[in-house]
Amino acid sequence: MDLRITEIFLSIQGESSHAGRPCSFVRLTGCPMRCVWCDSEYTFYGGKKTQFAEIFAKLGQFGCKLVEVTGGEPLAQKNVFPFITGLCDREYEVLLISPVHGLSNLAEIAEAVSQCGLPLRLNLQMHKYIWGADARGV
């Protein structure tokens, strides 16, 4: 199985309660939305079809057990689900950043998160509403 990947890299997590921890990032290519505030247009096209084995090998080289799967909209590629399962099977701690702008009903997501019993957190980022669509660095 494969995923279309924009980039894989090791850095420091800058968001959430995991901020400051070393973190591997797997940035998937593509997003069906075109939000006016988007600062990730470079993820819309291109990328490279990459076999799971190649992704796991690269993550293994980093030696970091925290992995963020992001995009674009990572959930737009159906293979992301078995990929995340594969990460969990390899005992990675997985963070999923899914914009879900307009893709899902937030009330339904919140209900699902509260019901599933998994240590999930629904984090709403409202900064584009507060500072405006063109703001950068907020």
Ligand code: SF4
């Ligand atoms: S969902 Fe995210 S990546 Fe997609 S267009 Fe909107 S801001 Fe950009």
